[in-house]
Amino acid sequence: MSExxxxxxxxAIVQDYVQTSEPVGSRALVExxxxxxxxxxxxxxxxxxxxxxxxxxxxxxxxRVPTDAGYRVFVDRxxxxxxxxxxxxxxxxxxxxxxxxxxxxxDRTVRLLxxxxxxxxxxQYPSLTRSTVRHIELVPMGSSHLMIVLIVNTGRVEQRVVxxxxxxxxxxxxxLVATIRARINEVAAGVPFxxxxxxxxxxxxxxxxxxxxxxxxxxxxxxxxxVEEREERVVLAGQANLAxxxxxxxxxxxxxxxxxxxxxxxxxxxxxxGDDPDLVSVRIGSENxxxxxxxxxxxxxxxxxxxxxxxxxxxxxxxxxxxxxxxASVRAxxxxxxxxxxxxxxx
Amino acid sequence: MSExxxxxxxxAIVQDYVQTSEPVGSRALVExxxxxxxxxxxxxxxxxxxxxxxxxxxxxxxxRVPTDAGYRVFVDRxxxxxxxxxxxxxxxxxxxxxxxxxxxxxDRTVRLLxxxxxxxxxxQYPSLTRSTVRHIELVPMGSSHLMIVLIVNTGRVEQRVVxxxxxxxxxxxxxLVATIRARINEVAAGVPFxxxxxxxxxxxxxxxxxxxxxxxxxxxxxxxxxVEEREERVVLAGQANLAxxxxxxxxxxxxxxxxxxxxxxxxxxxxxxGDDPDLVSVRIGSENxxxxxxxxxxxxxxxxxxxxxxxxxxxxxxxxxxxxxxxASVRAxxxxxxxxxxxxxxx
DNA sequence: CTTGGCACTCGTCGATCGAGAGTGCCAGAC
DNA sequence: GTCTGGCACTCTCGATCGACGAGTGCCAAG
Numbered sequence: 012m013s014e015x016x017x018x019x020x021x022x023a024i025v026q027d028y029v030q031t032s033e034p035v036g037s038r039a040l041v042e043x044x045x046x047x048x049x050x051x052x053x054x055x056x057x058x059x060x061x062x063x064x065x066x067x068x069x070x071x072x073x074x075r076v077p078t079d080a081g082y083r084v085f086v087d088r089x090x091x092x093x094x095x096x097x098x099x100x101x102x103x104x105x106x107x108x109x110x111x112x113x114x115x116x117x118d119r120t121v122r123l124l125x126x127x128x129x130x131x132x133x134x135q136y137p138s139l140t141r142s143t144v145r146h147i148e149l150v151p152m153g154s155s156h157l158m159i160v161l162i163v164n165t166g167r168v169e170q171r172v173v174x175x176x177x178x179x180x181x182x183x184x185x186x187l188v189a190t191i192r193a194r195i196n197e198v199a200a201g202v203p204f205x206x207x208x209x210x211x212x213x214x215x216x217x218x219x220x221x222x223x224x225x226x227x228x229x230x231x232x233x234x235x236x237x238v239e240e241r242e243e244r245v246v247l248a249g250q251a252n253l254a255x256x257x258x259x260x261x262x263x264x265x266x267x268x269x270x271x272x273x274x275x276x277x278x279x280x281x282x283x284x285g286d287d288p289d290l291v292s293v294r295i296g297s298e299n300x301x302x303x304x305x306x307x308x309x310x311x312x313x314x315x316x317x318x319x320x321x322x323x324x325x326x327x328x329x330x331x332x333x334x335x336x337x338x339a340s341v342r343a344x345x346x347x348x349x350x351x352x353x354x355x356x357x358x
Numbered sequence: 359m360s361e362x363x364x365x366x367x368x369x370a371i372v373q374d375y376v377q378t379s380e381p382v383g384s385r386a387l388v389e390x391x392x393x394x395x396x397x398x399x400x401x402x403x404x405x406x407x408x409x410x411x412x413x414x415x416x417x418x419x420x421x422r423v424p425t426d427a428g429y430r431v432f433v434d435r436x437x438x439x440x441x442x443x444x445x446x447x448x449x450x451x452x453x454x455x456x457x458x459x460x461x462x463x464x465d466r467t468v469r470l471l472x473x474x475x476x477x478x479x480x481x482q483y484p485s486l487t488r489s490t491v492r493h494i495e496l497v498p499m500g501s502s503h504l505m506i507v508l509i510v511n512t513g514r515v516e517q518r519v520v521x522x523x524x525x526x527x528x529x530x531x532x533x534l535v536a537t538i539r540a541r542i543n544e545v546a547a548g549v550p551f552x553x554x555x556x557x558x559x560x561x562x563x564x565x566x567x568x569x570x571x572x573x574x575x576x577x578x579x580x581x582x583x584x585v586e587e588r589e590e591r592v593v594l595a596g597q598a599n600l601a602x603x604x605x606x607x608x609x610x611x612x613x614x615x616x617x618x619x620x621x622x623x624x625x626x627x628x629x630x631x632g633d634d635p636d637l638v639s640v641r642i643g644s645e646n647x648x649x650x651x652x653x654x655x656x657x658x659x660x661x662x663x664x665x666x667x668x669x670x671x672x673x674x675x676x677x678x679x680x681x682x683x684x685x686a687s688v689r690a691x692x693x694x695x696x697x698x699x700x701x702x703x704x705x
Numbered sequence: 706c707t708t709g710g711c712a713c714t715c716g717t718c719g720a721t722c723g724a725g726a727g728t729g730c731c732a733g734a735c
Numbered sequence: 736g737t738c739t740g741g742c743a744c745t746c747t748c749g750a751t752c753g754a755c756g757a758g759t760g761c762c763a764a765g
Contacts, residue, residue: 036728037727051740052738054728054730055729058728068727068728069747070747112518145499150492150509158492162505162507250597255612265598268601272598381758383758397708398708398710399706399707401759401760418713419713420715420716
């Protein structure tokens with residue numbers, strides 16, 4: 012008995028089950044796929060596959076269903092990522108083309124992924140930690156308040172308002188603001204966040220005694236912004252697709268929706284990519300550490316401008332999922348978004 | 359037969375049904391509420407209420423269930439908005455206190471509302487149309503690009519990158535940027551969007567011939583930002599709560615989730631508030647024009663800084679909902695958020 | 706106008722049963 | 736040794752049926 016054929020049978024089972032969502036029996040298999048053998052032979056192979064834990068029969072007289080391990084073998088050894096149709100490719104381009112700023116890119120991306128894969132799409136915001144400061148702007152507000160606007164190389168903008176504790180609207184005040192603006196940009200512009208944070212702190216000591224309080228206020232607000240946990244944000248779309256996949260989930264989709272609202276755990280999940288960041292990563296069913304998502308699979312990939320992968324995106328769906336097509340869509344979108352970010356980075 | 363008692367019966371039916379989620383019969387009613395009459399009398403009243411279309415029997419031998427019209431009467435005439443407990447009041451404060459910027463306020467608000475009401479929360483971003491320009495900053499990027507940062511009085515920030523088509527890094531370039539910056543702030547700062555858009559357009563004609571192209575680029579990007587549809591954004595949370603309310607929805611929650619992803623229609627819905635913007639607005643079941651949301655009720659209220667209501671927030675749940683408590687939560691949160699925005703506005 | 710009584714209606718629940726699908730295994734063919 | 740056809744067996748699913756119970760509507764009397 013050839014191991015090859017056994018794997019062919021597994022592949023056929025996965026394909027049929029994904030398409031029909033019903034346990035597949037030996038008869039149906041030989042009819043739909045022209046394996047050159049009889050149903051009885053297939054049955055023997057199935058028994059073996061079941062022993063190996065790759066498929067499983069819901070009950071004695073039902074067909075077989077792939078296990079998580081079965082899907083894993085399918086994804087790793089039995090399938091090729093389907094290249095996307097040119098129509099879809101064009102659609103991606105058109106849909107993302109009109110994006111006007113970073114928020115908009117993320118927003119469009121997540122919707123696009125959801126409608127492309129008809130599953131739940133998850134997009135992580137480009138992380139700040141690997142980002143650099145492009146420019147810092149100070150805008151006086153009222154007499155003593157200052158709005159700090161931090162512009163990041165990814166195109167993102169953060170703002171804070173601080174009270175400097177002294178009048179800024181007179182001549183010396185304006186001069187002070189100008190000085191601070193010049194100093195902080197001098198040390199921070201073009202510099203990675205981590206470095207910028209350190210350098211900025213030094214500025215406080217160097218400042219004139221009279222101006223130290225104001226500088227202190229600005230720098231400490233900036234320090235906050237630079238380590239801000241908002242770097243860790245995700246956006247979702249397509250939750251409605253969960254409802255459509257009715258029979259695929261054990262009881263209800265409640266636990267899944269709940270897990271999806273835990274953005275923190277979601278982010279942790281997205282953070283754990285495979286070894287090669289250029290490859291699509293697939294986490295199948297119980298491989299998934301998060302309670303509530305163990306009946307789902309996550310197909311994800313890193314994206315970002317330049318060589319660095321600054322964030323991840325992906326889709327989440329039932330383990331009974333068309334992996335080749337889904338993986339193709341995720342990969343295509345991740346690449347396209349990366350391109351867009353590259354363009355926008357336009358030093 | 360007193361009309362008063364009939365309404366008491368209606369109220370009792372609503373209360374019981376909300377609590378038990380099962381059709382309520384005459385016997386159960388007289389037991390749980392000490393109406394001073396017998397079950398038979400209540401049955402007569404029920405027959406009348408049914409004629410009026412306020413309640414309805416799912417089938418011949420089941421109890422009664424309020425209709426949408428019944429809930430409407432309940433909300434309008436039979437219930438008072440329950441004041442919130444001091445514990446909850448404090449929780450709201452603590453939860454929203456730590457917000458660091460506008461995005462964060464919105465984010466926390468929507469989560470808070472969802473967990474407070476155990477329903478789907480919807481928060482609209484403060485709309486730009488009624489906003490005024492606080493400041494416009496120009497930041498040179500590369501040799502000919504300019505990043506435009508628009509700071510809004512609500513604390514929101516918009517940015518755009520434009521290509522001015524000429525070198526900005528030399529002396530005259532820098533002078534040009536300074537001039538443009540000065541001119542646009544001169545005419546636009548502190549001015550409502552609609553007015554600012556008009557005035558800015560005029561600047562192009564007034565500009566020196568040599569600088570006109572650059573000015574044109576900046577102004578047209580700003581024009582876009584000022585009418586930008588991103589003003590219309592909503593954030594959701596608590597979709598998982600829909601799944602919990604299992605029996606409350608006819609078939610599945612699919613259509614509802616789908617409707618919730620149509621942010622445009624959601625926004626339209628939120629926009630149609632009641633007459634008095636200071637009152638909680640309730641839209642019950644079929645009163646709701648959106649297909650897919652006709653088995654749900656939307657409890658919403660405007661919020662915003664100052665006297666103006668710049669946006670709305672609310673929660674969406676099954677028509678079988680604890681209206682008094684929900685309305686109380688929505689109102690409390692809306693007021694609190696308004697306060698926070700007021701503080702941050704700190705002219 | 707209210708009340709107790711009573712016949713009637715229906716939906717729910719559980720049990721029973723037959724049909725159909727699919728398996729496991731065995732004995733024979735290649 | 737591997738494959739194949741055949742056959743008995745198992746198990747789920749859906750339909751049918753009947754008893755049960757909740758709740759109503761109506762009537763005649765207080």
